[in-house]
Amino acid sequence: MQPLFCYPLIKGGKKVFKEKNDPIAVANHFIQQYYPHCQGAILAGSIVRGEGTSTSDLDIVIFDNSILSAFRESFYVEGWPVEVFIHNLSSYKHYFELDCERAKPSLPKMIVEGMVLKDDGLLSSIQGEARLLLSNGPKEWSKATITLKRYFLTDVLDDFIGSTTPEEDIFIVHTLLELASEFVLRVNRQWVGTSKWGYRALKQFDESFAHKFIEVFDAYYKHRDKVKIIELVDEILEPFGGRLFEGFSLGKSTSNDH
Structure with missing residues (x-):
């Protein structure tokens, strides 16, 4: 049985597994390297929920008021696939609205269920918004x-x-x-x-x-x-x-x- 935090490699025609570094440490290193001045960061996804597999990625939500508009990027960091969702301090509200319209609350769930890695004092308010949205449920069908x-x-x-x-x-x-x-x-x-x-x-x-x-x-x-x-x-x-x-x-x- 391979270790939980590992990723597959093919060597000599055979699949072998290389151990990965601790996901929380990797996420923190990533933030320090790429977004050291961000105001908040949350690690979300299956790893945080204790449901990780050998193919799980790290979902990281970044709040950085220096960016002009929201975007996402994908990386490989120390053997981990990393998906980053970057927002300024207002862009997330638009994505909350979009998630409500389609009844798929991806961003609110990540923010509520994730692990806070960095917080300059703003995440409690944003998490409160996300929690209220989730508890209210989607708009009723006409x-x-x-x-x-x-x-x-x-x-x-x-x-x-x-x-x-x-x-x-x-x-x-x-x-x-x-x-x-x-x-x-x-x-x-x-x-x-x-x-x-x-x-x-x-x-x-x-x-x-x-x-x-x-x-x-x-x-x-x-x-x-x-x-x-x-x-x-x-x-x-x-x-x-x-x-x-x-x-x-x-x-x-x-x-x-x-």
């Missing part, structure tokens, strides 16, 4: 939005039911998974996520439902069982009127518009 999402989910489900091409089914079911999980979370005013964060968002909302959701889609990937997915999507849509096709309209002008 009835019109729910109707629109029902229609799109129905459309993809119909494609899935009617498809006779296994290769196309793979792509359809991926879209169906994303739309169905988004629908469940957003109608319940929950934050959503992509990639591994999609499952984590479902689990945080309802662990029992998340387990069922994964079982249903896993059954398809293993056995190409469409029935369970169809039943699950119908179950998700049922409280909101079920599948939607007939009567749906988008962008139609009426006499009242003139």
Whole structure:
């Protein structure tokens, strides 16, 4: 079993693992070298949460009022992949707003869950803003939005039911998974996520439902069982009127518009 903090190298056609330096020390060295005059720095990500793997990177949020606008950069530092998110003392607010609009609170989560490495006295206030945003949850979907999402989910489900091409089914079911999980979370005013964060968002909302959701889609990937997915999507849509096709309209002008 290789050490936790290591990275793979190929030598003589074989994979070997080289140990990495302590991630907190590496992050501090990085800040001292590249952003020594910053007003605040937070180390976030799976390493801080105790969920690191051999491929984990270091996510570092920097607050530096000398920069004109926010940006991000990627580095390799002492064997670690490092992603840096640089903000001045106001740019983060715009990204908070964007995260709220898309219901994916990446930056607020990093700021709240991360480890403070440097603080000139401003991080407590910023963390308070992020914590309040997370606790409030995303904006509630309107009835019109729910109707629109029902229609799109129905459309993809119909494609899935009617498809006779296994290769196309793979792509359809991926879209169906994303739309169905988004629908469940957003109608319940929950934050959503992509990639591994999609499952984590479902689990945080309802662990029992998340387990069922994964079982249903896993059954398809293993056995190409469409029935369970169809039943699950119908179950998700049922409280909101079920599948939607007939009567749906988008962008139609009426006499009242003139």
